Amino acid sequence: MASKKDYPILEDMALVRAAQRGDMQAFEELMGRHRDKIYARAFSMMRNEEVAIDLSQEAWVKGWQRLKQFQGDSSYLTWMTRIIINLCLDQLRKHKRQRAESIELLEEESGGVERQMPVVTSNPTERLERAELRQRIDRALALLSHEHRTVLILHEFEELEYKKIAKQMQCSIGTVMSRLFYARRKMAVLMAGYKREELK
Numbered sequence: 376m377a378s379k380k381d382y383p384i385l386e387d388m389a390l391v392r393a394a395q396r397g398d399m400q401a402f403e404e405l406m407g408r409h410r411d412k413i414y415a416r417a418f419s420m421m422r423n424e425e426v427a428i429d430l431s432q433e434a435w436v437k438g439w440q441r442l443k444q445f446q447g448d449s450s451y452l453t454w455m456t457r458i459i460i461n462l463c464l465d466q467l468r469k470h471k472r473q474r475a476e477s478i479e480l481l482e483e484e485s486g487g488v489e490r491q492m493p494v495v496t497s498n499p500t501e502r503l504e505r506a507e508l509r510q511r512i513d514r515a516l517a518l519l520s521h522e523h524r525t526v527l528i529l530h531e532f533e534e535l536e537y538k539k540i541a542k543q544m545q546c547s548i549g550t551v552m553s554r555l556f557y558a559r560r561k562m563a564v565l566m567a568g569y570k571r572e573e574l575k
Contacts, residue, residue: 387451395442402442406435409452413459419528420463422517430466434459460533464543467521507573515565523558530555 382390382404393401413434417427437458445454516524525544529535530551541548 388447391442391445391447391451394439395445402439405451409455410435412452413455416456417459417463419513419516419532420460420525421466422524426466430459430462434462437462456533460529461543464525467525468545470521511566511569512562514569515562518565519558519561523554523561526551526554527558527562 379400382401387405390401390405394405414427414431417430418424421427421430434455438455445451519527526540529540537548537551540551544551
């Protein structure tokens with residue numbers, strides 16, 4: 376059995392096993408490792424710092440309460456990410472917007488570019504360009520409706536299938552496909568607009 380001073384160098388699974396036996400220090404080590412990633416996922420979905428912090432804390436409480444259920448079929452981070460996504464979806468459903476984003480608001484001339492994802496080529500300024508690209512993506516995501524932003528994050532970043540997204544968002548697969556299509560189009564329009572601004 377590992378000594379507590381070895382915890383920082385142990386793999387997640389060893390810490391999970393210790394935490395499942397009631398070792399809070401092992402669980403705190405897991406929290407320290409993954410706290411930022413769980414918060415980042417909550418913020419990317421909620422776009423509100425305080426709400427993201429509250430939901431992240433709730434996710435860790437649930438993570439502790441349900442730890443015995445973790446079988447190791449996926450990584451511990453993947454398991455925790457599912458918990459935070461479900462909490463965010465529950466919250467979004469509670470505060471669902473009264474008016475869904477209208478299709479008419481989307482710019483028709485952007486047709487055909489919805490599947491174009493920005494590509495960053497390798498060069499000496501690659502890190503700076505990636506940071507700028509992340510900022511542009513973040514700004515664009517903030518302008519999407521809750522529904523469009525959520526479906527885009529679940530599909531593009533979490534790589535969930537349409538069927539699983541439909542189940543989590545409690546809607547039809549057709550609705551998921553439609554929201555994803557318009558979310559991609561809107562993102563393409565916004566990203567192109569930001570690029571034009573920077574070229575001026």
